[in-house]
Amino acid sequence: xxxxxxxxxxxxxxxxxxxxxxxxxxxxxxxxxxxxxxxxxxxxxxxxxxxxxxxxxxxxxxxxxxxxxxxxxxxxxxxxxxxxxxxxxxxxxxxxxxxxxxxxxxxxxxxxxxxxxxxxxxxxxxxxxxxxxxxxxxxxxxxxxxxxxxxxxxxxxxxxxxxxxxxxxxxxxxxxxxxxxxxxxxxxxxxxxxxxxxxxxxxxxxxxxxxxxxxxxxxxxxxxxxxxxxxxxxxxxxxxxxxxxxxxxxxxxxxxxxxxxxxxxxxxxxxxxxxxxxxxxxxxxxxxxxxxxxxxxxxxxxxxxxxxxxxxxxxxxxxxxxxxxxxxxxxxxx
Amino acid sequence: xxxxxxxxxxxxxxxxxxxxxxxxxxxxxxxxxxxxxxxxxxxxxxxxxxxxxxxxxxxxxxxxxxxxxxxxxxxxxxxxxxxxxxxxxxxxxxxxxxxxxxxxxxxxxxxxxxxxxxxxxxxxxxxxxxxxxxxxxxxxxxxxxxxxxxxxxxxxxxxxxxxxxxxxxxxxxxxxxxxxxxxxxxxxxxxxxxxxxxxxxxxxxxxxxxxxxxxxxxxxxxxxxxxxxxxxxxxxxxxxxxxxxxxxxxxxxxxxxxxxxxxxxxxxxxxxxxxxxxxxxxxxxxxxxxxxxxxxxxxxxxxxxxxxxxxxxx
Numbered sequence: 001x002x003x004x005x006x007x008x009x010x011x012x013x014x015x016x017x018x019x020x021x022x023x024x025x026x027x028x029x030x031x032x033x034x035x036x037x038x039x040x041x042x043x044x045x046x047x048x049x050x051x052x053x054x055x056x057x058x059x060x061x062x063x064x065x066x067x068x069x070x071x072x073x074x075x076x077x078x079x080x081x082x083x084x085x086x087x088x089x090x091x092x093x094x095x096x097x098x099x100x101x102x103x104x105x106x107x108x109x110x111x112x113x114x115x116x117x118x119x120x121x122x123x124x125x126x127x128x129x130x131x132x133x134x135x136x137x138x139x140x141x142x143x144x145x146x147x148x149x150x151x152x153x154x155x156x157x158x159x160x161x162x163x164x165x166x167x168x169x170x171x172x173x174x175x176x177x178x179x180x181x182x183x184x185x186x187x188x189x190x191x192x193x194x195x196x197x198x199x200x201x202x203x204x205x206x207x208x209x210x211x212x213x214x215x216x217x218x219x220x221x222x223x224x225x226x227x228x229x230x231x232x233x234x235x236x237x238x239x240x241x242x243x244x245x246x247x248x249x250x251x252x253x254x255x256x257x258x259x260x261x262x263x264x265x266x267x268x269x270x271x272x273x274x275x276x277x278x279x280x281x282x283x284x285x286x287x288x289x290x291x292x293x294x295x296x297x298x299x300x301x302x303x304x305x306x307x308x309x310x311x312x313x314x315x316x317x318x319x320x321x322x323x324x325x326x327x328x329x330x331x332x333x334x
Numbered sequence: 335x336x337x338x339x340x341x342x343x344x345x346x347x348x349x350x351x352x353x354x355x356x357x358x359x360x361x362x363x364x365x366x367x368x369x370x371x372x373x374x375x376x377x378x379x380x381x382x383x384x385x386x387x388x389x390x391x392x393x394x395x396x397x398x399x400x401x402x403x404x405x406x407x408x409x410x411x412x413x414x415x416x417x418x419x420x421x422x423x424x425x426x427x428x429x430x431x432x433x434x435x436x437x438x439x440x441x442x443x444x445x446x447x448x449x450x451x452x453x454x455x456x457x458x459x460x461x462x463x464x465x466x467x468x469x470x471x472x473x474x475x476x477x478x479x480x481x482x483x484x485x486x487x488x489x490x491x492x493x494x495x496x497x498x499x500x501x502x503x504x505x506x507x508x509x510x511x512x513x514x515x516x517x518x519x520x521x522x523x524x525x526x527x528x529x530x531x532x533x534x535x536x537x538x539x540x541x542x543x544x545x546x547x548x549x550x551x552x553x554x555x556x557x558x559x560x561x562x563x564x565x566x567x568x569x570x571x572x573x574x575x576x577x578x579x580x581x582x583x584x585x586x587x588x589x590x591x592x593x594x595x596x597x598x599x600x601x602x603x604x605x606x607x608x609x610x611x612x613x614x615x616x617x618x619x620x621x622x623x624x625x626x627x628x629x630x631x632x633x634x635x636x637x638x639x640x641x642x643x644x645x646x647x648x
Contacts, residue, residue: 039541046566047540054533157368157377158647159554161582175565250532251561255371257527257554302522302537310496312523 023326024272024289027319031296039303049182051292051299053174056184057082059291060243062266063195063284064236066275068136069267070199070282071232072212075125076140078240079262080147085117085244086254087151090160102165110170110248114241121147122237126230144263152256159255167252174249184246191239195284205282208232212279269294272323293319359616360395362420363609364410365450366428367400368647371554372578375602375648376426383606387613394613404432411436415443422446424612426605430455446615450608462615464608464626466600468499469506471630474598475549475575476510478632482595486515487546490538492524492531492555503551519545524555531558539566547572553580553597560593569593578602579633579641580648588638597633599641602648604628 035042061078068075093110100106121143128139154160162170177183199205207228210218219225248254271277272293273286297319301312363384368374377400384396397418401407407428414420423440427433427449434454441447441459449460479489491507494500504521511518519542524531531550538545539562548563550556556576563569576583577598586594611622633641 041540044540047537050536050540054536152368155374156647157374158371159374251528251558253528253557255528255554256368258529260527298533299537302534303541305520310523 021274021286024274024286024293024323027272027323027326028289028293028296031293031300035296035300035303038300038306042300042303045180047299047303049185051295052188053182053184055291055295056188057243057247058262058265058269058294059188059288060191060239060246061236061262062269062287062291063191064232064239065266066195066270066273066282066284066287067199067205067208067232068236069270069275069277070212070279071208071229072215072279073129073136073229073232074140074267075233075236076137076263077121077125077143077147078236078266079259079264080144080151081118081121081237081240081259082244082247082262083151083254083256083258083260084147084154085114085121085241086248086258087154087160088117089114089244089248090162090252090254091154093166094163097163097166102163102169104169106166107170107173111245114244114248115238116241118237118239118241118244119234120237121240122234123230125237126233129233130226130229148256151254151258155255157256159253162248162252164252167249170249170252172249174246187242187246191242192284192288195287199282199284204228204231209280209282212276213281265294268320272320290323293323358393358395359421360397360418361422361424361609361612361616362397362399362411362414362418363424363605364399364401364407364414365426365605366407367402371580371648372600372602375643375646376605378646378648379603379606380609383609387609391613391617394616396609401428404428407433408436411440415440415445420445421616422448422612424448424450424605424608426450426608427452427454434459446612448608448612450605461623462608462611462626463624464604464611465628466604467627467630468502468600471577471598471600472503472506472508472551473510474630474632475503475551475577476507478575478596478598479507479516479547479549480511480514483514483516483546486517488517488519488542488544489547489549490519490535490542490545491521491549492534492551492559493521494523494526494552494555496523500551507549507551524550524552524558526552526554528554528558531555532562533558535559535562536566539563539568545572548574550574550576552576553578553583556583556594563593577630578648581643581646584633584638584642587633587635588642590635595634597638597641599631599633601628601641602646603643 041047065075089110092113093106096106096109125140125143128134129136173183178186207223210223211225211228215225269290270287272290273283275282297316301307363380365376365380366373368377384398387394388396397414399410401410423445425437430452434456437447437454438459447460448462450464451466493504520538522534524534548559550559553576556574559574573593573595575596577600579597579599579601583594583597587597614620615622
């Protein structure tokens, strides 16, 4: 343990290239180069905006997921939770329409609903894991099924749609932006920066790592392990709410197929970014790189005809495994 | 052949019984749960048909079960046979392969079997087969493109989840536009999903500067594609043809929306057709065994009102 740490520090001091850290960045650069070579429109303003904006949902969630995984937890329910919160938001906003009308107040009420629902859902997951002493995998597998069924039930098996005029008013939250940068990208960036600061420079970040690394030791070191764990789930829940706030104005609808497999994409992004699945070490900026890698693969495959679309999933799978193998390989040989 | 006539005699005997003794005939209906829009509409129409028939015919009793996976559907059917003593089974198989054996078992007991939409993997098990026309769905769409683009043009195609259904539709479409001068620039899977279709369409728009029309092949995908086109500010360059007859899209056709000129039906209400025909077998002398293929119809502003169901979730 001490030996590795000293070595790692030595490497950093010596300014030698640390492939353990650079692996995902190299993969991202390689993908960008491939994209440029395959299609001249790849670097166009429109395409870059599209890719970054669509990464924002998974990205915002994945930042929260980084904390949960770092502290030794896991959350499989985020995709279903996003679908449920989106459905709830739409129902609340449509219900407020007669009283508040097509106004900013209605939309703010919808946003508040999303944040509160996310907080409550996250707290339920967190308390069941810490107070209920149930494995995170099982708790969130259960809530995953519950939220997915609830949204199907709310939508009566169909699709919940936001009132057309409200959607027009709300639309700029996804489609609009500041100085040419779309709002989802700005929100994603802010969440990522705050996440990085929290992970690196606050006691909370260090407590997450300590809890995930060795719960007993953390407990003896006066870390409130249960509080830290619960807090990570609540934070993730709120971030799912934030992601949903950005998601709903895009198509103005929610159905049982909303947010399908988001949890796995978020977890994959976290792991590609260098966070350890078993907990104990997390890297928020790595997660951001992981999210970008995943959305660039889809984008590049759509922009070219090189590979049969049937193989999209296979290519994503190979890249996920390669990215992790590269890190682990270099890390072991260090 | 032998078995079929056997089943027919058994069914006839059953049909004759309630008429004389006023005994009730029990019809079991087993369908996939409402996990997506089309299935939601199908559940709605199944429930509606059952309510209507139960109100009309005293001698009919219905058992409705919705399953979220093939295994659950097999259990449902076993339960219906064991505890409700069904005289007929109307089944929309979740998947063909796993349901073939269990449904064959039901048919072997002399129970009337109606199979809907997805055929079983063995022929000749069912007494009645009611289904939509997938190659026809693609053909009608293709003919509309050929008619609307007499001088040819560039189009992109969004495909569904990779399945036989999707392949049949796309083949039908390609045959119909052959020789019309229409060029398919790109085809990608949008998986019958709004979000996936939005993403794929965004990338198509970045990739091709000239697109004249989009065959979204499904209304959920059409909604995603339309949002992407509006975002790119290219709404006046192209139009979109969806399919399946979602009420919001039918409404847009009805209102004469420039971007949504038409729709092609693949009605979830086909489950109602199947239940009604099965009921007819027990309450009348009308022969209903055989295949009943429901054609895909082109919906235009002129006939849209006929295909608009405001109460249905789909």
